């Protein structure tokens with residue numbers, strides 16, 4: 001025998017009911033079944049609301065009742081052929097006449113006791129089960145309607161009646177023996193021995209089904225609902241949540257205590273006592289195996305699910321006078337129990353100096369009042385502080401029976417929370433080792449759930465959530481690269497990258513699920529894009545609350561570089577090719593590194609120097625291994641190298657500069673390259689990475705920008721003015737050529753000072769053979785003293801730069817595994 005229970009959403013309309021009938025037919029072929037139905041979706045709520053209206057003297061209950069009657073009559077007309085309808089329609093009409101009389105009584109005497117409400121509530125299931133039994137007959141399944149009030153005996157605790165199992169079991173067995181065939185049973189309702197109608201409380205229909213399963217020693221109980229079983233976490237908060245294939249009864253109870261509303265613990269008890277397996281199945285996806293809940297906790301996942309409770313507050317009871325005083329807890333919890341306050345979590349430090357309690361926020365005022373009243377004398381004497389309330393908290397709980405005697409679960413849990421900047425206010429683990437709970441700030445709830453979900457379920461596949469500011473040349477190339485490499489990364493690196501925020505200087509746009517990177521709309525191209533506001537951008541990034549967020553700055557903007565502290569403070573790592581932050585004051589450069597270290601996040605900027613060439617990382621490795629930099633001699637500008645190489649072909653200087661810009665080698669304003677500023681920033685950064693106290697004032701810079709061009713307002717105007725100077729550059733080139741030399745724009749750092757400017761080199765120097773956008777860096781160090789370490793290759797351009805930024809992003813993924 002199998003018991004199948006269908007919830008309100010499964011029988012909300014004709015379409016759904018047809019699906020239910022399919023399931024019933026397929027199950028019946030497999031063996032004997034009995035069916036338990038809830039009221040049609042939403043009906044119980046309307047009945048109870050109408051009773052309340054009538055009780056308040058509000059006649060609009062009549063309208064609600066009429067609508068409800070029509071809905072049931074329509075259901076009959078839709079499910080049953082016209083020639084068979086009349087007796088069923090009559091049944092419905094008679095029930096509604098009774099209801100009308102009942103409500104009129106409530107309306108007249110303005111009284112609606114829990115007992116009356118139970119009677120009102122019973123109509124929902126009596127109507128649905130009766131109509132469905134008749135409809136099943138039409139489908140060729142002879143069914144007997146069973147009003148569960150005939151067989152389930154309870155106490156007279158109306159609203160949440162207590163079942164008398166011995167009487168109930170006998171009655172059920174007796175009924176089933178005397179009534180062979182398919183039974184269609186009303187969920188939720190029961191009766192006292194005197195025949196008064198009662199109801200079984202929250203999730204009462206599940207309870208009904210479990211009571212029948214237990215009485216009949218059923219092979220299994222199937223709860224058919226509108227979700228595919230119990231999920232690993234709340235899918236509204238954790239998009240990657242998935243169905244848990246199997247749970248032990250204990251795990252299921254623990255998960256439902258903390259938020260998973262699929263099944264209510266009390267309803268499981270009768271089935272659990274008899275070790276009857278419970279399947280949670282989806283009416284709308286019947287082929288999905290759903291969740292099996294039984295007595296097993298087979299080896300496998302240590303943690304089965306992550307659940308949560310929001311709307312929680314913490315009470316801290318603190319006082320030096322509490323140490324080693326016997327009976328403090330007794331008094332605290334006694335006072336709370338007397339006031340009817342439910343305690344969700346307790347944590348006490350072994351110093352006994354404080355007790356920390358989590359309760360529902362709605363109970364805070366009364367809880368504070370009763371505890372302070374209980375300890376009035378201690379508070380007056382200064383032995384205890386007034387109760388400290390920490391509002392707006394939430395509890396996250398990792399649940400799993402296999403964490404028993406299995407070290408590491410809590411380590412993983414708190415590492416994941418810490419790494420994602422989620423502060424933990426209190427912790428509790430029961431000695432049953434079934435659940436580790438942490439109290440966190442409510443604003444961190446979603447991030448905490450996602451971080452834990454990832455740590456326990458998706459640890460093989462890490463997701464980085466990127467927020468990208470600057471979608472010009474480099475930003476666009478980066479998006480394209482991520483789109484192209486995504487599948488490979490997922491497959492081979494177990495890494496996924498989503499972009500959730502995009503901004504240029506004018507607009508910003510966001511996507512909760514991540515943008516479609518193959519057809520990624522640019523900020524300003526979506527109808528609902530907002531005007532760019534950096535503060536707001538970072539705020540939205542915080543609010544989206546992803547674990548593993550990454551801030552990528554692909555601008556050349558000082559303003560963007562100025563918010564790095566704010567980003568790092570929020571424990572979000574930064575990846576950037578923008579040199580502005582690291583080439584500002586030495587104090588800030590150091591402070592940023594220190595802050596990143598303190599907050600435990602990375603600040604990566606390999607592309608600050610020589611684009612994707614491994615210059616910064618190499619230098620950092622040299623320094624870490626104890627080497628000391630003696631001298632750096634370098635060509636650090638891809639655009640300048642390109643310009644002076646192309647000049648050799650006899651092309652005019654202004655034309656070559658323009659092409660360098662078109663090729664994406666120059667800064668957004670090419671004067672940053674020609675003036676030596678860009679190279680100065682780079683040598684400054686290299687000096688600082690070499691642990692030298694280098695300031696901008698320590699650099700002598702030779703600018704290549706003619707003075708009238710400096711003053712030009714726009715880049716276009718600059719190009720116009722530059723033409724007049726073409727001859728001067730040709731002369732410079734000819735002078736070098738006449739000596740068999742080549743012009744290279746370079747930087748030298750030695751003895752704490754740097755020089756940036758044009759040099760000419762003969763073929764004995766490594767710079768002589770540089771081509772196109774090449775960079776070359778010669779590190780002379782204590783170890784590489786006789787022959788310098790040389791790094792050479794293209795040092796500017798969209799792809800080589802985006803590849804460097806991309807590599808830094810991937811590095812982040814690897815760091816935090």
Ligand SMILES: NC(=O)C1=CN([C@@H]2O[C@H](COP(=O)(O)OP(=O)(O)OC[C@H]3O[C@@H](n4cnc5c(N)ncnc54)[C@H](O)[C@@H]3O)[C@@H](O)[C@H]2O)C=CC1
Pocket residue numbers: 469470471472473474475503504505506532554555556557559560577578579607608610611638664665666667668795796797798801
């Ligand atoms: N082009 C290259 O070869 C290399 C470039 N870099 C660096 O990469 C960065 C980006 O360069 P490109 O992509 O060539 O520049 P770009 O001018 O093509 O793009 C800059 C982007 O930043 C946006 N932007 C500017 N100010 C902004 C603000 N305040 N808020 C939001 N967005 C803002 C612009 O709207 C644009 O989308 C620069 O810092 C550059 O120095 C580094 C290595 C090589």
Ligand SMILES: N[C@@H](CC=O)C(=O)O
Pocket residue numbers: 608610611636637638639640665666667673678795796797
């Ligand atoms: N404009 C720079 C590229 C970025 O750093 C260059 O020309 O090297």
Ligand code: NA
Pocket residue numbers: 606607608609610611612613614615616804
């Ligand atoms: Na680099």
